[in-house]
Amino acid sequence: MRLKGLDYAYVSVHLVRDGGQQHAAAYRALNPMAQVPTLEIVDDAGGSRFLGQSLAILQYLEDAHPEPSLLPRDAFLKARAWQLAEIVNAGIQPLQNLEPQRYVKQELHGDAMAFTRYFVARGIAALEQEARQTAGQYLVGDAITVADCCLVPQMQACRRFGIDLAPYPTLAAVDARLATHPAVLATHPDRQPDSE
Numbered sequence: 001m002r003l004k005g006l007d008y009a010y011v012s013v014h015l016v017r018d019g020g021q022q023h024a025a026a027y028r029a030l031n032p033m034a035q036v037p038t039l040e041i042v043d044d045a046g047g048s049r050f051l052g053q054s055l056a057i058l059q060y061l062e063d064a065h066p067e068p069s070l071l072p073r074d075a076f077l078k079a080r081a082w083q084l085a086e087i088v089n090a091g092i093q094p095l096q097n098l099e100p101q102r103y104v105k106q107e108l109h110g111d112a113m114a115f116t117r118y119f120v121a122r123g124i125a126a127l128e129q130e131a132r133q134t135a136g137q138y139l140v141g142d143a144i145t146v147a148d149c150c151l152v153p154q155m156q157a158c159r160r161f162g163i164d165l166a167p168y169p170t171l172a173a174v175d176a177r178l179a180t181h182p183a184v185l186a187t188h189p190d191r192q193p194d195s196e
């Protein structure tokens with residue numbers, strides 16, 4: 001939303017405090033998956049609609065506010081941006097969430113951190129390989145795309161899980177560039193009130 005210059009109000013949903021605020025009945029009424037994010041869309045009459053899942057939210061924002069675009073105009077590069085976003089969104093991120101970690105540890109009596117590191121490292125390696133084909137200043141050329149919106153929190157998660165990022169120079173270089181962008185600086189995961 002910052003990249004598109006939109007005004008918004010951030011409402012914190014702490015994933016650990018109080019047993020995970022996403023599990024509260026009021027939040028589950030908005031998002032039955034008990035996951036973040038959830039976007040509240042308020043219409044001109046003051047009515048609200050709710051939309052969950054990061055990529056669905058990005059698609060909505062792209063359609064509702066097309067400029068500046070987060071997608072290349074070229075059909076292949078547009079699909080590539082979505083592909084890279086999906087590597088993170090579907091191939092890495094769900095496996096590092098709190099619920100799979102809890103399940104591996106408490107129900108399977110396994111090493112949740114080893115489970116998470118394995119899948120995160122596997123996904124990041126694939127992302128690096130694919131990104132090399134289209135990267136410029138960012139993951140797909142020289143403009144920020146939906147893929148870059150997924151990269152920032154994923155790189156932060158890699159650091160949190162102790163993943164060595166040295167083998168992924170393309171991702172590291174793009175992440176470093178993104179870290180200096182004003183919209184990213186303002187919305188970085190570390191700067192959110194529920195990040196502690």
